[in-house]
Amino acid sequence: MIQIDDSGIGSLLGGVYIGLYDTDTETLYAKPIPVSYFQGEKFAKQDYIRKALDIVKNGLIALNIDYKDNPVDVQCCRGFALTEIRKWLLTQQERTWCREVSFVKIKDPLQSLLEAKLSKYLGRYGVPNKSGSGGHRMSFNDMLEWVKEDLTRIKYVKTGWPAWKEKYSKECS
Numbered sequence: 001m002i003q004i005d006d007s008g009i010g011s012l013l014g015g016v017y018i019g020l021y022d023t024d025t026e027t028l029y030a031k032p033i034p035v036s037y038f039q040g041e042k043f044a045k046q047d048y049i050r051k052a053l054d055i056v057k058n059g060l061i062a063l064n065i066d067y068k069d070n071p072v073d074v075q076c077c078r079g080f081a082l083t084e085i086r087k088w089l090l091t092q093q094e095r096t097w098c099r100e101v102s103f104v105k106i107k108d109p110l111q112s113l114l115e116a117k118l119s120k121y122l123g124r125y126g127v128p129n130k131s132g133s134g135g136h137r138m139s140f141n142d143m144l145e146w147v148k149e150d151l152t153r154i155k156y157v158k159t160g161w162p163a164w165k166e167k168y169s170k171e172c173s
Contacts (some may be wrong), residue, residue: 002065004056004076004085005106007114011136012168013127013156016081017117020059021110028110029059030117033081035156043160053084060097071099077106089116125156137162148172 008016015037019030028159033055037048067074077088092098121164122137123129128147130138138146147153157164 001073001075002063003011003106003110004074004082005110005114006052006077006079006081006119007008007108007111007134008121009079009081011122012140012147012158012164013116014122014125014158016048016052017114017121018055018059018081019064019110019117020056021113025063026109027063028113030114031055031059032117032121035107035158038158038161043158046122048081049084052081053088056085056088065097071097073100073102074098075104076105077100078103111149125153127156144168144171 003021003023004019005019005021007015008014013035015032015035017030017032019028021028033051034046036042037051040090042048074089074092076082076089078086086103087097088100088102093101119129119137127143130142136143147157148171154172159165159169
């Protein structure tokens with residue numbers, strides 16, 4: 001079975017990780033959607049949704065899904081960032097590689113694997129790890145305080161969300 005999930009969509013900082021996990025081989029394929037996709041014009045055009053689909057298509061190739069002889073079941077998270085992926089997967093049920101598609105809440109191991117990737121990604125920005133576990137490294141409010149300490153860090157913020165524009169950006173002016 002192939003599982004598909006995302007991590008980081010609710011985080012103030014950084015991009016979002018999209019991951020595929022082959023439960024038979026215990027193989028992970030995960031790539032980030034850069035934070036720039038959650039800012040400005042790219043966010044307004046929802047380019048991150050199409051980028052997520054590209055990551056999944058590349059992931060299926062990387063996981064060596066045999067499109068002819070080995071049909072697999074696919075479980076995909078119901079998150080908003082995966083909208084186009086779910087639509088595309090439904091069209092794939094008519095193909096020989098995809099046996100059944102279901103939309104579910106994804107749990108471990110994929111969830112924890114993606115959170116670890118996200119945590120490492122945020123660490124590269126210098127985001128402190130105050131939480132000790134989980135992908136976000138610290139709470140939303142701690143992230144906001146971290147940005148306020150050095151406004152050059154706004155470049156790491158998902159500034160496209162309405163809440164940033166309407167509320168939180170004012171706290172950083």
